Amino acid sequence: MSTHDEDRTGGAGALRGAPARRTQAERRARAESALIAAAARLIAEHGSTGVTLARVGEEAGFSRGLATHYFGSKAALLARLQEAALAEAMASAAPARSGAGAAEELCGFARGCLEGVRNPTDLGRAFVVLGAEALAGASELTGAVAELDARTRAWTAEVVGQGQRDGEVRPGVDPVAFAPAFVGLLKGLVVQAAAAPEAFDVGAAVAESERWIRLALTAG
Amino acid sequence: MSTHDEDRTGGAGALRGAPARRTQAERRARAESALIAAAARLIAEHGSTGVTLARVGEEAGFSRGLATHYFGSKAALLARLQEAALAEAMASAAPARSGAGAAEELCGFARGCLEGVRNPTDLGRAFVVLGAEALAGASELTGAVAELDARTRAWTAEVVGQGQRDGEVRPGVDPVAFAPAFVGLLKGLVVQAAAAPEAFDVGAAVAESERWIRLALTAG
């Protein structure tokens, strides 16, 4: 195909060749994205049981068979979806150090997490749902969730340790024990909010959580 | 059949009638319990997808049709299971006040929760699994989980408020904001531990959490 284009366009062949290929590839990539987005939407709304390959195809505006055609199996589709969702989650899991103090950095992360609860993306919700279902142990996502947790804990412990070296954090604090409590506090809030967003004042809960974090870093 | 026989045997009807009925009712109750226990086991091990009415019957040592016969539909069986699991969970959700101080009461509850992670019951695991799947909103369990959370938060706030009236808890603390942070901390730890029990030191994390709770109750 690139040859055809080059044959036609003549001169600027060097630039044209790629687009021709990209057209097919683009079509494919675009359709794949659409399918994954559709799958995320469906999972976010109906759980992974509510997702069928046929529905994914139709939700994305294609035929019933396309999702199967691309991903081969439902498991593969879910795997791809998890990959995408995990990448999105990972991006925020261990953010680059901002250079602010430890307390500020941790509290900023906490606010970011809860903000994600208020304006969730389909992919984010799908990740939560899949992660939750993975608790049954049936899924391969279990490992991914565990890794994400571990990564966030490691980042937390590092921030706390740095705060100690900077003299901001009380020396008696054990960064390694601190981390799971911190991660737990956030996860627990997120899960509560996900189950019943209106049942309590999320803003106040975040503020209270920040109070806890600052106390845990500095008080004895 | 045994009823038929006993009905027919007539004679000592006055004496026989009640026991016979109780025997029937007991048998029924016993079989139902066995079915629910089997369902809990299956869900705990294979997730809610792995549960079929036929398998429940066989897992319980009965025929393939019995679960349908008793519960009528799969939805009804799951509802009954949720009910049972919820009852078990509720029992520990808002424990009777022990009379100890607020900090001690909350920390004791925290230790109890994490203990539950270490020695889980089938019903408990089934509840976690169903609750997790309920996040998708597809299930009717969502409401139950939310109610459980709410109840635990209410209990927490009450304990904190009582602590303030007793002078043990710092007056500046807002019990209503405190509660979701407390519940979140526990839920988050439980979920982390459920996903990867060996990934971190649960005991140390619990100790650290107690430190946080005591600080949040008393420090400024």
Added chain:
Amino acid sequence: MSTHDEDRTGGAGALRGAPARRTQAERRARAESALIAAAARLIAEHGSTGVTLARVGEEAGFSRGLATHYFGSKAALLARLQEAALAEAMASAAPARSGAGAAEELCGFARGCLEGVRNPTDLGRAFVVLGAEALAGASELTGAVAELDARTRAWTAEVVGQGQRDGEVRPGVDPVAFAPAFVGLLKGLVVQAAAAPEAFDVGAAVAESERWIRLALTAG
């Protein structure tokens, strides 16, 4: 693409034109052969169910769509394959008369058949498989197999008749009745050997068969 290049390079058109076309035709013929060979391989290994148009293309080292592009439909591909396999089989079905005596000619043919069992070609195996499946009557190959049998019988009868005219074969033998027995003996041995090559001594069986054939030609 190389053709395009050649088309474009123009210049020596008179000389280039024909070769270019021949190259095209050759390429096509070569690709078709490769596709048919790939199909034969797949059928020989996995039965006709294991053959898909896409797999044939890939097995041959081309794209998934090429087999469809060339043959139009699966039926057409199988037809072409059968044609090719039949041609190969026919070549040995009624070999040119060697000029040896009838007994020697028939025994030589028998040895050749059994040799084919030991070193089968993909095309040969595909023919056996397709022919076997054709027994159900679903395929159009049934006729081809029958024709092949008929042709071999005709050749056999002719060899026997010639043997009678040469005085080598006993006059009482009916060539037309002799033929199906001869063909049956060979087919039956081939099939037995194909089903379980190690279950009996093929060499001894061939020797015994030769004894039968010589006796049937000469003894009373």
Added chain:
Amino acid sequence: MSTHDEDRTGGAGALRGAPARRTQAERRARAESALIAAAARLIAEHGSTGVTLARVGEEAGFSRGLATHYFGSKAALLARLQEAALAEAMASAAPARSGAGAAEELCGFARGCLEGVRNPTDLGRAFVVLGAEALAGASELTGAVAELDARTRAWTAEVVGQGQRDGEVRPGVDPVAFAPAFVGLLKGLVVQAAAAPEAFDVGAAVAESERWIRLALTAG
């Protein structure tokens, strides 16, 4: 049905338990037989590819799902069918010794086989078809076919050996080498006749085969 009868016949209550069960079991057994018969019919006519679980159910006069319900998978259904067909085939494969002479016994068997070609049962045709398809090596029937062949060869060798001990068969004949030739002759005739019943005179071919067999047993 039998229950109805017995219900009507009254009296013999002690006999009641079993029949009730038998009715269910009978229903099942009858339906299973009907399904297998339907499957045999379909395979005989359309080959194993033409057999669908749904079609089997409908052909048998039941629902589309019943075959799956009973046999669990298509492979299992085919296995059951093979079992049944093999049992039928085995029954004639190594018949009880008739006490007649070796030649008579073998020729009688040959006539029986060819007779089976003229009046085939669905199960018999299904066996031939499945056996033929098994040549591709994909099926598990390959082993069954091989075993059937081996058994027939063993019976043949035994008959020949006994004939030698009786002085009817020439001592120089090797029973073990004789057997595959004999079995091959029959199989080959059967296959030729199956492919094209009208293409040659089966009766004459059988007579000629008998001539071969008698010669092979007695002539030098």
Added chain:
DNA sequence: CATGAATGAGTATTCATTCAT
């Protein structure tokens, strides 16, 4: 009361085929 036979709807998956590039 209890069993299990029978049904049929739903779903994943395969694959020939059509069509755009």
Added chain:
DNA sequence: CATGAATGAATACTCATTCAT
């Protein structure tokens, strides 16, 4: 000419549910 994107029909298999015994 060649690739591969997209479709849709066919089919194996699962399972809740109904019904006969």
